[in-house]
Amino acid sequence: MLKIFVPKDKMPRWIGRIMDGARVFAPVKEGDGYRFRLVTRPDKLDFSYQNTRLSPKELVHPPAEAMFSYSLKKGDPKAGILEEIPKALGTRVVMGIRPCDAKAFQLVDVNFVTDQYMDPWWQRRRQNTVLVGLGCHEPCSTCFCTSVGSGPFDAGALDVLMTDLPEGYLLEAVTEAGRALLADAPEGAPASDTVLTEARFLAQQAEKALPRLFMLDPLREKAMTALFQEAFWEEVQFACINCGTCTFLCPTCWCFDIQDEVHQQEGVRLRLWDSCMFPLFTLHGSGHNPRNQKLQRVRQRFMHKFKYYVDKYGNGPACVGCGRCVQYCPVNIDIRRVAAMMTASCVCPT
Amino acid sequence: MKNPYLPYPVRIQEIITETQDRNLKTFKLVFLNPEDEAGFVYMPGQFAELSVAGQGEVPIGIASSPTEKGFLMFTVNRVGRVTTYLHNMKPGDVMGVRGPLGNWYPWEEMKGKNVVIIGGGFAFTTLRSSIVWMLDPAHRKDYGDITVVYGARNPGMLLYKDELVAWEQRDDITMHLTVDATDDPTWKYNVGFVPAVTKEKAPGAENAYAIVCGPPIMIKFTLPVLTDLGFPPERIITSLEMRMKCGIGMCGRCNIGTEYVCKDGPVFSMEKLATLPNEY
Numbered sequence: 368m369l370k371i372f373v374p375k376d377k378m379p380r381w382i383g384r385i386m387d388g389a390r391v392f393a394p395v396k397e398g399d400g401y402r403f404r405l406v407t408r409p410d411k412l413d414f415s416y417q418n419t420r421l422s423p424k425e426l427v428h429p430p431a432e433a434m435f436s437y438s439l440k441k442g443d444p445k446a447g448i449l450e451e452i453p454k455a456l457g458t459r460v461v462m463g464i465r466p467c468d469a470k471a472f473q474l475v476d477v478n479f480v481t482d483q484y485m486d487p488w489w490q491r492r493r494q495n496t497v498l499v500g501l502g503c504h505e506p507c508s509t510c511f512c513t514s515v516g517s518g519p520f521d522a523g524a525l526d527v528l529m530t531d532l533p534e535g536y537l538l539e540a541v542t543e544a545g546r547a548l549l550a551d552a553p554e555g556a557p558a559s560d561t562v563l564t565e566a567r568f569l570a571q572q573a574e575k576a577l578p579r580l581f582m583l584d585p586l587r588e589k590a591m592t593a594l595f596q597e598a599f600w601e602e603v604q605f606a607c608i609n610c611g612t613c614t615f616l617c618p619t620c621w622c623f624d625i626q627d628e629v630h631q632q633e634g635v636r637l638r639l640w641d642s643c644m645f646p647l648f649t650l651h652g653s654g655h656n657p658r659n660q661k662l663q664r665v666r667q668r669f670m671h672k673f674k675y676y677v678d679k680y681g682n683g684p685a686c687v688g689c690g691r692c693v694q695y696c697p698v699n700i701d702i703r704r705v706a707a708m709m710t711a712s713c714v715c716p717t
Numbered sequence: 718m719k720n721p722y723l724p725y726p727v728r729i730q731e732i733i734t735e736t737q738d739r740n741l742k743t744f745k746l747v748f749l750n751p752e753d754e755a756g757f758v759y760m761p762g763q764f765a766e767l768s769v770a771g772q773g774e775v776p777i778g779i780a781s782s783p784t785e786k787g788f789l790m791f792t793v794n795r796v797g798r799v800t801t802y803l804h805n806m807k808p809g810d811v812m813g814v815r816g817p818l819g820n821w822y823p824w825e826e827m828k829g830k831n832v833v834i835i836g837g838g839f840a841f842t843t844l845r846s847s848i849v850w851m852l853d854p855a856h857r858k859d860y861g862d863i864t865v866v867y868g869a870r871n872p873g874m875l876l877y878k879d880e881l882v883a884w885e886q887r888d889d890i891t892m893h894l895t896v897d898a899t900d901d902p903t904w905k906y907n908v909g910f911v912p913a914v915t916k917e918k919a920p921g922a923e924n925a926y927a928i929v930c931g932p933p934i935m936i937k938f939t940l941p942v943l944t945d946l947g948f949p950p951e952r953i954i955t956s957l958e959m960r961m962k963c964g965i966g967m968c969g970r971c972n973i974g975t976e977y978v979c980k981d982g983p984v985f986s987m988e989k990l991a992t993l994p995n996e997y
C-alpha cells in the first residue's frame with residue numbers, strides 16, 4: 368500500500384484539502400484534557416497529546432442521540448406514531464486517533480452489526496468515518512495495549528497510520544479509503560527507506576517500553592461459572608463507589624438506555640449511554656434486582672470484558688488497554704491487576 | 718435492513734380486565750398497516766416491545782397464538798411507568814409494537830413428545846399462546862399428550878378463565894387448575910401450590926418436555942419435583958426475565974454471561990442455565 372512522507376510544515380495543506388471534502392475531527396485541548404472535536408482550521412491541529420480523556424467512541428455512538436420523533440397533538444392523524452429523525456451523516460475523517468481506540472470500534476462492531484439486526488446509526492457512522500491514526504511512541508504509564516493483543520503501532524483498525532518523525536510524518540495507507548487520502552497529495556513524496564527504517568525503529572522502541580502484564584490464554588480455559596465464583600471479587604469491589612467513570616470513558620463500553628422525552632406536544636425517543644455500574648441498570652419494575660449488590664456490578668464489568676465477550680465471540684478481550692479506567696478511577700481500581708487475577712498469570716504492576 | 722428500533726403503529730381494539738384485583742389487563746392490538754402484519758411472523762414463546770409515545774417501551778410476552786389471525790394479544794401487569802399508562806389507555810388509541818423478539822419454545826424438538834406445561838400467576842401469557850397453538854388442528858397431531866398445571870393465588874387471579882373452562886372440557890388436553898387458597902364454594906378444582914400439584918398430577922417424564930414459567934419461588938420448588946419425576950435438564954424449559962430496553966441484543970442490559978436474554982433467550986433449557994452465572 369501507498370506510503371508517503373509529508374514534512375511538518377506541509378501537513379496543514381494536506382489536512383486543509385481533506386477538510387474541503389469531509390468534516391475533520393481531531394483532539395482539541397479543553398481545560399487540562401483533550402477531546403475529539405470538529406476542527407475547521409488545518410493549522411489548529413495539535414498532535415502533542417497523549418490521549419483524549421473521553422474516548423472517541425462518542426463520534427460513532429454519541430452520549431445522547433435522538434432516534435425518533437413524534438407528535439402528541441390531539442387530532443393529529445400521526446399522533447403517537449414514531450418516525451426516524453433524518454440525519455445527514457456525511458464523510459468524516461478522524462485525525463490522530465490512537466490505534467487502541469480504533470481497535471475498540473472493531474471490537475464493538477460485532478455487537479451492532481449482526482446477521483439478524485443492524486444498528487443503523489452505528490453502521491452508517493462507521494461506514495462514513497475514515498480513521499487516520501497516530502502511532503504512540505510515548506505510551507503512558509497506564510497503557511497496556513500489548514497485553515490485550517494490540518500495540519502502539521497496531522494499524523489493524525485504521526485506514527491510515529501516521530508516524531510522527533522529527534522532520535515530518537510518515538503516512539501509510541492501510542485500506543482503500545486510506546489510500547484515497549494519500550493518492551493525490553502533492554505535499555508528500557514517496558517514503559524513502561531511511562524514513563521507513565526510522566519509523567520501524569520508533570515502533571519497536573515503543574512496543575518494548577510496554578510491559579506484558581498477563582497472559583490471555585487461561586481466560587478461555589476457565590469455566591465462566593468458576594471465574595464468577597472466585598473469592599477475589601470481594602477484594603476487587605471493596606473500594607468501588609459505582610461512579611461509572613470507568614464505563615463512560617471506556618472506548619469498548621457501549622451499553623445504552625432508551626428514554627422518551629416530551630416538550631409540550633412534541634416528543635423524541637432518545638438513546639443515552641448507560642452503565643452496568645448503576646443499580647438501576649438491572650432493576651425490574653417489581654423491585655427485584657439481579658445485580659443489586661456492588662460486587663455483582665463490579666464483577667459484571669470485568670467478566671464482560673475478559674470472559675463473556677471472549678467466550679461469546681471467540682475474540683477479544685473487550686479491552687484495548689488504553690488505560691483510561693486506570694488513570695481516572697477515583698479509588699484506583701486497576702483493571703491490569705484484575706485481569707492478572709482472572710487469568711491467574713500475575714505479573715502485577717501495582 | 719429495517720430499523721430494528723422502530724415500532725409498527727397499532728391500534729388498541731379491545732381491553733379486557735383479567736383479574737379480580739384489576740391489575741392485569743389484556744390488550745388486543747391491530748396493525749395500522751397490513752404489510753406490517755404480514756411481516757410480524759412469530760412463534761409461541763416470543764415477546765415484543767410495546768411502545769407508547771412519550772412513555773417508553775416494555776417487553777411483554779405475546780399471548781396470542783400465530784394461528785389467531787388479525788390481531789396480537791398481550792396481558793400486562795400494572796407495575797411502573799409504562800404499564801400504568803397502558804392500563805389507562807382506551808380502545809381506539811394508537812401505540813406501537815416492535816418485534817417479534819427473542820427465541821421460542823423448542824417446537825421442532827418437541828415434535829412427537831408429550832408436553833407438560835406448568836405455569837404460575839401472570840406468567841401464563843406465552844403458555845396460553847403455546848396451548849392455543851398446539852391445540853390448533855394443524856399442529857395437534859405433532860405432539861403427544863398435553864398436560865397443563867396452572868396455579869394462581871385465588872380463583873379471581875387466574876387469566877383467560879373462559880378458555881380454561883373450555884380446555885377443561887376437551888379430551889385432547891389434561892388441565893390441572895389450582896389456587897393457593899380459596900373460600901369460594903363453587904371452586905371445583907385443586908387447592909395447593911403448583912409444585913405440590915405437579916408432584917401429584919404430572920405424568921411421567923418419559924418422552925416428555927416440561928415448560929415452566931412463573932414467579933421465581935414457584936420455579937425454585939417445581940424444579941426438584943420435575944427432577945424427581947425423571948425430567949433431565951435438557952428437557953426442562955423456562956423463560957427468563959431481565960430488565961430490557963433494546964430487545965435486540967445491543968443495549969447490553971439483559972446480559973447474563975455469554976447470553977443476551979432478549980436475543981439468545983428468553984427461552985432457555987435448565988441444561989443451558991447451569992452453564993451460566995445465576996444472576997437473574
Ligand SMILES: Cc1cc2nc3c(=O)[nH]c(=O)nc-3n(C[C@H](O)[C@H](O)[C@H](O)COP(=O)(O)OP(=O)(O)OC[C@H]3O[C@@H](n4cnc5c(N)ncnc54)[C@H](O)[C@@H]3O)c2cc1C
Nearest residue numbers: 651652775776777778793794797798799800842959960961
Ligand atoms: C421476555 C419478557 C416477557 C415479559 N412478559 C410480560 C408479560 O407477558 N406481562 C407482563 O405484565 N409483564 C411481562 N414482563 C415484565 C414487564 O416487561 C415489566 O413488568 C415492565 O417492563 C415494567 O415496566 P414499567 O414501565 O411499568 O416499570 P418501570 O419500573 O417504570 O420500568 C421502567 C423500564 O424498565 C424496564 N423494565 C422494568 N422492569 C422490567 C422487567 N421486569 N422486565 C423487563 N424490563 C423491565 C422497561 O423498559 C420499563 O419501561 C416481561 C418481561 C420480559 C423480559
Ligand code: SF4
Nearest residue numbers: 607608610611613696
Ligand atoms: S471508576 Fe472506579 S470507582 Fe468508579 S465505578 Fe469504575 S471502578 Fe468503581
Ligand code: SF4
Nearest residue numbers: 617686687689690692
Ligand atoms: S477497560 Fe479500561 S483500559 Fe480497557 S479499553 Fe476500557 S478504559 Fe481502556
Ligand code: FES
Nearest residue numbers: 962964968969979
Ligand atoms: S435488552 Fe438490550 S441487550 Fe437485551
